Structure formats: structure tokens, C-alpha cells
Amino acid sequence: MTTIHLFDHGAKINPNADYLIFGEQHISYQQAQQFTYQVANGLRSLGYQKNDRGAVWAANDPFAWLATLSLWRASMTWVPVNPRNTAEENGDLLDAFDCDVLFFQAAFAASIKQVLPRLSKIRHFICIDGEAPPGLPKTLSLEAWRSTQEQTPPPLECELDDVCILMATGGTTGKPKGVMNTHRNVQTMVAGWLSVFVYPESFCPVNIAAAPLTHSAGVISLMATIRGGTLVLLPRLDLDLLLDSIEMYSATELFLPPTVIYMLLERPDIEKRDFRSLRYFLYAAAPMAPEKLRRAIKTFGPVMIQGYGQTEALAGISYLSSEAHFKDGKVADDTRLSSCGRPFPFTSVAILNDQNEPVPDGEVGEICVRGDIVMKGYYKDPAKTAETIIAGWLHTGDVGFMDAEGYLHITDRKKDMIITGGFNVFSAEVESVIHAHPAVQDCVVFGVPDEKWGEAVKAVVERKAGAEINEETLLRFCKERLSGVKSPKSIDFMDRLPRSSVGKVLKREVRAIYWTGKTRQVN
Numbered sequence: 001m002t003t004i005h006l007f008d009h010g011a012k013i014n015p016n017a018d019y020l021i022f023g024e025q026h027i028s029y030q031q032a033q034q035f036t037y038q039v040a041n042g043l044r045s046l047g048y049q050k051n052d053r054g055a056v057w058a059a060n061d062p063f064a065w066l067a068t069l070s071l072w073r074a075s076m077t078w079v080p081v082n083p084r085n086t087a088e089e090n091g092d093l094l095d096a097f098d099c100d101v102l103f104f105q106a107a108f109a110a111s112i113k114q115v116l117p118r119l120s121k122i123r124h125f126i127c128i129d130g131e132a133p134p135g136l137p138k139t140l141s142l143e144a145w146r147s148t149q150e151q152t153p154p155p156l157e158c159e160l161d162d163v164c165i166l167m168a169t170g171g172t173t174g175k176p177k178g179v180m181n182t183h184r185n186v187q188t189m190v191a192g193w194l195s196v197f198v199y200p201e202s203f204c205p206v207n208i209a210a211a212p213l214t215h216s217a218g219v220i221s222l223m224a225t226i227r228g229g230t231l232v233l234l235p236r237l238d239l240d241l242l243l244d245s246i247e248m249y250s251a252t253e254l255f256l257p258p259t260v261i262y263m264l265l266e267r268p269d270i271e272k273r274d275f276r277s278l279r280y281f282l283y284a285a286a287p288m289a290p291e292k293l294r295r296a297i298k299t300f301g302p303v304m305i306q307g308y309g310q311t312e313a314l315a316g317i318s319y320l321s322s323e324a325h326f327k328d329g330k331v332a333d334d335t336r337l338s339s340c341g342r343p344f345p346f347t348s349v350a351i352l353n354d355q356n357e358p359v360p361d362g363e364v365g366e367i368c369v370r371g372d373i374v375m376k377g378y379y380k381d382p383a384k385t386a387e388t389i390i391a392g393w394l395h396t397g398d399v400g401f402m403d404a405e406g407y408l409h410i411t412d413r414k415k416d417m418i419i420t421g422g423f424n425v426f427s428a429e430v431e432s433v434i435h436a437h438p439a440v441q442d443c444v445v446f447g448v449p450d451e452k453w454g455e456a457v458k459a460v461v462e463r464k465a466g467a468e469i470n471e472e473t474l475l476r477f478c479k480e481r482l483s484g485v486k487s488p489k490s491i492d493f494m495d496r497l498p499r500s501s502v503g504k505v506l507k508r509e510v511r512a513i514y515w516t517g518k519t520r521q522v523n
Helices: 003-015 028-047 062-073 087-096 107-115 141-146 183-194 216-220 239-248 258-265 289-301 381-389 427-437 471-479 506-514
Strands: 018-022 025-028 053-057 077-081 101-104 124-127 139-141 165-170 179-184 204-207 228-233 253-256 278-283 304-310 311-318 347-352 365-371 393-402 408-413 418-420 424-425 441-452 454-463 490-494
Touching: 003 028, 003 124, 003 441, 018 028, 018 258, 018 408, 025 028, 025 062, 028 062, 028 141, 028 253, 053 062, 053 107, 077 311, 101 107, 101 179, 101 471, 107 124, 124 141, 139 141, 165 183, 165 253, 165 441, 179 183, 179 365, 183 216, 183 311, 204 216, 216 311, 228 408, 239 258, 239 490, 253 258, 258 289, 258 304, 258 441, 289 304, 311 365, 311 393, 347 393, 381 393, 408 427, 408 441, 418 441, 418 454, 424 427, 427 441, 441 506, 454 471
Parallel strands: 018 228, 053 077, 053 101, 077 165, 101 124, 124 139, 204 228, 204 253, 253 278, 278 304, 454 490
Antiparallel strands: 018 025, 165 179, 304 311, 347 365, 365 393, 393 408, 418 424, 441 454
């Protein structure tokens, strides 16, 4: 089964049901399927072949997502483009990934023109929402072009190990790389989540896509799609619109990063909202503080479920089920809640030391992953691939341990380790303590240059709206809960921490402020 077959399975189950809802627009499975037939045939008529690369530069939009499905229908590779990136960043990405065709929203035409000299490899530009804007070569209007194409299904030429997604890494720890995910990777991810998202056979889920489809929300929606469910697209992250949509459409599935969940929890009207339809509220992309997770369970119900993965192991390393958030009939303790659950059924996870040897339960090492979830490699970078996949094991760059019950715990990114006075401090542990303070909205912890200690533990904190907290009070709070080595030596405050489009705090950007002028980034 290739990726487009996941959609076709849902279309066979529920052909006349709404597949996509976007404001007043309702698109059925049958209509969506016909759309992909025509666009895929159109791509073939333009000369595009198996494994050619098609990018989609758009915000959440039904026709942007249908363009993605159409690329898979044409046996091509989808290149997601982050619409919040600068034009230069996306221009570099499209050039580095050798994109052949670009679907885009008219709102981004000016940005595309800005980097046009870098886009010489793109043979056609296809505008998904109206007339083709002037100034771009070989530009087509999607609707006018599509309407002239054959309405029969084109032959499918791809195989399980062909690349179906070429995605840039998150970029929070360095320059993005092109991760080659195959149809087998996607199939394994979906199979893993289907074992977790349990519904009666005749039940059709409703998934709210508030996060960008260009990131995790896109592939996560496939779990509802294969069941013939409905995908409600939100054009942007608007908390009022999100809350209204959950109630209006009786949403059963929702994915958000922890940062956005924290914002929801602070809304004064949150207790008055109706979340009874929710069955699974997935949080991923970053750890969630146990204190705030308890509040989420109280607010949204026993529906919270965590996913741990990365671009190189597509959303499918481990999960903390909704049931595992409880123990002996009560909300579980912080040790359980701070874990990222147990490995998925089709994924092998090991904790390895620097000699690539497994370590005993409870001992810290690098989290490594093996199985059909692991990427094919980095695009045009065999050296980096060989550094990352060793003897079949993907080295995630995350540091952690496995406890005696088989729950995986992440203590930090491997490169986020702070070495202070000869001792190792994992920033995630310090961040967890700071997050527990009721005046803290979010925080990052890292090492800063220090003449005495080499590196000193520094925290940068974003206060909750209207909250008052100063450095002295928060330092005292930390010292009561952490050893002297781990407790921050200083704390700064920012009105708002910088975040990526999926809600991750960009620690690298904050840390860089404190290392300006240094020839190396460790002491």
C-alpha cells in the first residue's frame, strides 16, 4: 500500500462524505478523488515522471492538500514548504531539493518572484487559487488547467521504498537537511497510530487541523483519512476559531504542540467549552510539563495522548496512551507523565552509549531507533546519512533512558547538554522545574560562557499574561527543587520567546544571543 492508497481506502468506505471542510467549502471523498485523477494526469501530460519532486508553497488550504495527494497519485515526491519561512529560506530549499514543479497560493507570488533566479530547475508554476499572476514563467491556473485533464485514474508506478516526502528538518539545532521518507515509512507510521487511535469499525473520525499541514498535522491527518473521516482545515491558528470548530464539528481528534495547549489552558472561558466529542488530543513536537498536563487532563478529559518522533522517524518512535496517563484509577505521577511512553509496535528502540552498545534500564544514553519507520536517508548527503544511521540504528540525537516498565524518558537533546564545573546538566530537567511555577508560560535553559565554571546554567523565561515574577523569586523556587549544580545561576525574561510555525520554542535563537562573538559554542 502506497500513501495515496490510504486516501483511496477512505474514499471507498465513505465516498459521499465530507473529506475536507474549509469554512463554507465542503469537498467529498469522491470529489477529492476525481480532483487528484485530473491533476495527476495533467502532471504526466507535462512530462513529469516517477520520483520527480513537487513542492507546495501555501498556508492551510484544501486545494494545497489536494495538490499534495495529486503528487502522490502521480508517483511523485511531495516537498512541503513552510509558508512562514522567508523567501530566501524557501528559495534555498527548493533549489537544494531539486524541485521540478511548484504549486503555490497567489499570496506568495511576490516571494517566489523575489527568489526566481534560484528556481531555474522548476519547470512549471501552478497557482492553486485563481488566475496565474504575471511575472512567473510557465505559470498555470490550477482550476483552468485541471478541468481539461482526463478523469480516469492514472497508472501508479511507485513502490513502497520510493521517496514520497522530502522534508526539511526542523532547523532548531542547525541547518535543515532533506529527509527522505518513503511510502513504507508512512505506512508504518499510520499502522502504528491505528493501533493507538481505536474506534468502532463504522465510526468516522473528525480531525481538526489547526497546525500547518506542511508539518506533522498533514501526515497525522492520514489516520482519519484511511477510516473515511473528515478533515476540518483551519486557515491559521486562531484559538477562538479552534474552540468553536471543536464544538461545531464534534471533533474527535486534535493535534497541537504543548505551547499552544498552554495558551488554551490560560483562556478565561476554557472551562465553559464543550470537549465531550474529543476522543484523542495528541500533543507532540516538544515535551509537556507534568503540571500543565494535569491541568489539560482536568480541562479536556481523559483524552490526552503523547507522540514522540522526528522527521527522520516519522511521528512514530513512541507514544503515551490516554490510559497510561492514569495509574491505579488516578492521574499518574510526574515520572510517568514526563515520559514519552512506550515504543510503537513496529519500532525497535534502544538506549546506546558512545560505543553503540546498549545500556541497562535507567542508564542514560542516546535514543536510537530501528525499523520501517526510519528514513531512507538525507537527500544527496550520504556522509551525513552514514553518521546518523549506524548498523541499521537511527541515532536520534536525543538523550534519555528506559525505565523498568518500558517507558522511554528524554532528558535532553544530545547537543543541549550543559557542562558546568565538570558536571553534566540536562536542560530539560531544569526546564521542567521552571515550567511548574504558576507564573511561567514557557522557558528555555542552556549553558552560557562562564569564566569560573566553563558554562553556567542560564534560563530565559516568558511570563504568563498578567503574571508577576522576578529573577530572585524564581531562582529561589529552582534552588528549592534542584541541586546547586543544576539550578540556574541567572534568569532573564522575554516578552515572547521565538517559536517555529509548529509552536516549538527556538532555543537555538535565544542561546545565540549569549554566545555572540565566541569562536566556538561550548566552553
